[in-house]
Amino acid sequence: MFTIQDYVVPGTLEEAYRILTAKRNNTILGGCGFLRLGSQRIGTAIDLTNLNLNFIEEYDQVIEIGAMTTFRDLETSPLLKGYFNGLLPQAVKHIVGVQLRNIVTVGGTVYSRYGFSDLITALLSLEAEVELFKTGRVSLENFLENASEKDILVKVIIPKTAKKAVFNSMRNSQSDYAIVNVAVSKEGDRWLLVAGARPHRAKIARKASLFLANSSLSSEDIEHAANLAISELTFGSNMRASQKYRETVCKVLLKRAIGEVLACK
Amino acid sequence: MQIKVTINEKMMELEAPYDEFLMDTLRRYGFLSVKKGCNTGSCGLCTVWLDGKPVLSCSVLSVRVNGRNITTIEGVQKEAREFADFLVKEGADQCGFCSPGFIMTVLAMKRELSNPTEEDIIHYLTGNLCRCTGYQGQLRAIKKYLGVV
Numbered sequence: 001m002f003t004i005q006d007y008v009v010p011g012t013l014e015e016a017y018r019i020l021t022a023k024r025n026n027t028i029l030g031g032c033g034f035l036r037l038g039s040q041r042i043g044t045a046i047d048l049t050n051l052n053l054n055f056i057e058e059y060d061q062v063i064e065i066g067a068m069t070t071f072r073d074l075e076t077s078p079l080l081k082g083y084f085n086g087l088l089p090q091a092v093k094h095i096v097g098v099q100l101r102n103i104v105t106v107g108g109t110v111y112s113r114y115g116f117s118d119l120i121t122a123l124l125s126l127e128a129e130v131e132l133f134k135t136g137r138v139s140l141e142n143f144l145e146n147a148s149e150k151d152i153l154v155k156v157i158i159p160k161t162a163k164k165a166v167f168n169s170m171r172n173s174q175s176d177y178a179i180v181n182v183a184v185s186k187e188g189d190r191w192l193l194v195a196g197a198r199p200h201r202a203k204i205a206r207k208a209s210l211f212l213a214n215s216s217l218s219s220e221d222i223e224h225a226a227n228l229a230i231s232e233l234t235f236g237s238n239m240r241a242s243q244k245y246r247e248t249v250c251k252v253l254l255k256r257a258i259g260e261v262l263a264c265k
Numbered sequence: 266m267q268i269k270v271t272i273n274e275k276m277m278e279l280e281a282p283y284d285e286f287l288m289d290t291l292r293r294y295g296f297l298s299v300k301k302g303c304n305t306g307s308c309g310l311c312t313v314w315l316d317g318k319p320v321l322s323c324s325v326l327s328v329r330v331n332g333r334n335i336t337t338i339e340g341v342q343k344e345a346r347e348f349a350d351f352l353v354k355e356g357a358d359q360c361g362f363c364s365p366g367f368i369m370t371v372l373a374m375k376r377e378l379s380n381p382t383e384e385d386i387i388h389y390l391t392g393n394l395c396r397c398t399g400y401q402g403q404l405r406a407i408k409k410y411l412g413v414v
């Protein structure tokens with residue numbers, strides 16, 4: 001059973017971090033969407049509500065999204081609808097329903113590096129960075145690949161590029177988890193092909209992305225890039241789909257997404 | 266922990282353990298319209314409004330609503346009844362267990378979206394499960410209620 005012994009609402013990140021690291025079972029609360037499904041016995045639950053981490057801000061070079069920002073905030077943000085062809089709103093809009101999206105947070109999701117995550121796949125294609133309280137700023141790609149010590153995710157930082165981008169996913173039924181999701185971005189000649197929910201964590205298909213950048217983007221080239229992506233990434237089976245099925249679907253989603261990016265204004 | 270909450274425009278002081286979720290607290294204090302359909306964040310039956318926004322009360326810790334505003338269907342009875350009439354006329358109410366959560370989501374949608382298309386309506390209401398019906402009656406009722414037929 002999920003239990004909480006003590007509950008605090010710290011006034012500073014320093015204090016939150018000190019409490020977090022004081023005891024092994026002290027835990028940060030995101031939206032609790034996932035926490036509550038587990039059987040964690042939490043010592044002190046740390047609520048970040050008073051740290052003003054619910055924001056989507058635009059600066060000269062970057063867009064910053066605070067850890068406590070909800071998925072519904074991402075989905076309805078006029079700013080995010082206007083960038084990258086609305087990639088981020090697109091990526092979260094199929095997650096369960098409005099009422100869940102009004103609760104679950106960017107911080108809880110990105111920090112947890114869920115394999116099934118739709119948001120992480122999209123953020124990777126934008127070359128986002130994460131800011132952690134103790135570790136500091138690291139690329140999301142790096143964060144996903146390297147285990148780290150207990151920390152607090154403060155915000156996600158997205159470079160304000162002219163990327164055109166598309167997110168696609170396949171679900172067995174609406175509001176279920178994706179059996180595979182992809183995001184494709186393009187800035188000038190630079191392409192990034194990303195696939196997640198394989199069911200492993202999202203990853204950039206580097207070889208395929210590079211091949212596409214140096215190709216003439218003919219339909220054979222796109223086919224080849226999708227094939228390269230499938231062979232360089234690993235896929236697995238679980239109750240939702242088999243490895244083979246995921247590979248087949250992923251290839252189609254990637255090809256479609258590349259086509260859609262090419263058609264983007 | 267003791268929390269002060271405004272529920273349906275009435276200030277209340279509630280007692281809730283740190284690990285209790287809002288749905289259970291509300292039901293303990295007699296708000297029995299709030300239903301528990303799944304307890305895993307997947308069905309929408311436990312929907313209430315938190316500061317005017319629809320949320321799953323099974324997934325919100327009660328201690329976190331300290332100082333905030335909750336609305337349950339008891340707080341919007343007149344509007345709920347109006348919409349329920351449309352549901353009845355379309356034969357979209359069967360066992361009715363899903364109705365309170367569903368109606369709270371529809372009324373929230375009415376406040377948030379202007380002139381929604383069928384696609385907008387379906388998108389907003391995805392995640393509200395009903396195991397008796399096929400959703401078509403509800404969709405007809407909503408369109409008539411919102412006047413977007």
Ligand SMILES: Cc1cc2nc3c(=O)[nH]c(=O)nc-3n(C[C@H](O)[C@H](O)[C@H](O)COP(=O)(O)OP(=O)(O)OC[C@H]3O[C@@H](n4cnc5c(N)ncnc54)[C@H](O)[C@@H]3O)c2cc1C
Nearest residue numbers: 030031032033034035105107108109117118152153177306
């Ligand atoms: C029924 C259901 C269906 C879902 N379907 C999908 C789906 O289809 N696609 C998808 O992408 N996602 C899906 N999700 C996951 C959801 O989008 C969130 O990723 C998930 O709920 C975690 O976010 P949270 O805010 O609820 O975090 P919590 O559950 O509160 O926390 C998760 C973990 O992160 C830690 N944490 C929280 N915030 C921070 C922080 N700032 N710094 C450090 N650690 C932190 C917590 O201690 C905890 O260990 C689903 C969730 C549910 C409940």
Ligand code: FES
Nearest residue numbers: 303304308309323
């Ligand atoms: S009981 Fe809350 S979503 Fe089902």
Ligand code: FES
Nearest residue numbers: 361363395396397
């Ligand atoms: S009418 Fe029975 S669950 Fe919806």
